[in-house]
Amino acid sequence: MDKIKHLKCSKCGKTFSEEVMYHCDDCGIEGTLDVIYDFEVVSKKLNREYLKSNERKDLWRYMPILPVESEKGIAPLQVGWTPIYKAERLEKLLNIKNIYVKDDxxxxxxxxxxxxxxxxxxxxxxxxxxxxxxxxxxNAASSVSGFAACMGIENYIFVPANAPEAKITQLLIYGSHVILVDGDYDTAFDFCLKAVDHFGWYNRSCAINPYLVEGKKTAAFEICEQLNFDVPGKVIMSVGDGCSISSVWKGFKEFYDLGLIHKLPQMVSVQAEGSNPVNRAYRKGLRSFEYETPNTIADSISVGIPRNGYKALNALRESKGIAIDVSDEEILKAMTALARYTGVFGEPAGVTGFAGLQKMVREGLVDKDETVALIVSGSGLKDVKSAMKAVQKPEKVKPDLAELIKYINK
Structure with a gap:
């Protein structure tokens, strides 16, 4: 494609043609690739006039800077252009002038x-x-399962045995071949790679396929447009493998290189204390990752080795970012606080970023005049069992008005 210049290794910087399917031949699977565009070509189509006149309200409005040539494989499902809310009650609670919550x-x-x-x-x-x-x-499993079902593509999903039942059920409803792996996410990931090598299947794993983050980066484009190109000072995200934060940073950088925005945000990586390999490496100034067995209620960001860790480190270093760790207790409290102050119900991984914002406010890391954007990455209905841990089960009340009055007074 004319709009793509080359693919570039996030670890060593070596460049490749589009014929390379997944990763750097020198760095192996650690060398995840970035898609580098020819901005001279892209800018001929993608500009403010184009965006203003484009009536499409999904991620495909950004086709000039996405790595597909035609609409042949585009599913009819509505993806992207998710709502962003100015959270006025949160602003009062945390004493911050502008907080925006993007509900993905x-x-x-x-x-x-x-x-x-x-x-x-x-x-x-x-x-x-x-x-x-x-x-x-x-989440990635149920996502590819739903889109593959929509487009009629056979799919195999490798899921750790401890994945939430609701998410596994989604896969089965969509008709996927579910491989429930006896082990954690890292084990499932390695097993999937072996299957790809053996069967020649197309690997959708965002941590290995360079084209998948191109979809995620569109959240940054949307934030820019939805906030009238006034870029937030901080963009706060829950982080596991590192795919999401690096892709959103890539999106902001591309809009900046196209001249559509005139400043860049500071990226904030929030990880669970029991699964924080990216943050540990960033704080220590390392370019490698130390394995520790992950242990967190936030299953979607539970990783021992971040498979897109180098891209995440690049995003944090380039943006002079912040790394914050939060406890599972803080995550559970964030679930209820976010829901009760914004009406947005997020799963544990989805609200980990908000738990990080709360901690940053306590530690004086956010200026009250700053504009902050949070991306809530998943619905709370994905993991109802965890949500139940965050609340107290109600008592039974007899259908008697006197009993109700007594209960309310109590």
Missing amino acids: GRNPTASFKDRASAVGVAKAIELDKKVICAASTG
Whole structure:
């Protein structure tokens, strides 16, 4: 494609043609690739006039800077252009002038991962791939499962055995071949890679396929447009493998390089204390990752080795970012606080970023005049069992008015 210059290794910087399917031949799977565009070509189509006149309200409005050539593989599902809310009650609670909450739980399978799957499935169809697969803790799995079902592509999903039942049920409803792996996410990921090598399936895993993050970056484009190109000072995200924060940073950088915005945000990586390999490496100034067995209620960001860790580190370093760790207790409290102050019900991983914002406010890391944007990456209905841990079960009340009065007074 004329609009793509080359692919570039996030670890060593080596460049490749588009014929390379997944990763750097020198760095192996650690060398995840970035899609680098020719901005001179892209800018001929993608400008403010184009955006203003474009009536399409989904991620495909950004086709000039997405890695697909035609609409052949585009699913009819509504992906992207999710709502962003000015959270006035949160602003008063936290004493911050401008807080915006972008609810990506409103995507077709109720998570941010739909952005990646929309592009992944379209790319698979463009490349004439007959089978697509992925390793996932749940959201990416249900996402690719739904899009593959919509477009009639056979798919295999490798899921760790401890994935939430609701997410596994989604896969079965969509008709996926579910490989329930006896092990954690890292085990499922490695097993999926072996299957790809053996069967030649198309790997949708965002942590290995360079084209998947191209879908996720559109959240940054939307934030720019929805805020009238006034870029937030901080963009706060829950982080696991590092795919999401690096892709959103890429989106902001591309709009900046196209001259559509005139400043860049500071990226904030929020990880669970029991699963924080990206943050540990960033704080220590390392370019490698130390494995620790992940342990967190936030299953969607539970990783031992971040498979897109180098891209995440690049995003944090380039943006002079902040790394914040939060406890599972803080995550559960964030679920109820976000829901009660904004009406947005997020799953544990989806609200981890908000837990990080609360902690940053307590530690004086956010100026009260700043503009802050949060991306809630998944619906709370994805993991109702965890949500139940965050609230107190109500007592039974007899259908008697006197009993009700007594209960209310109590």
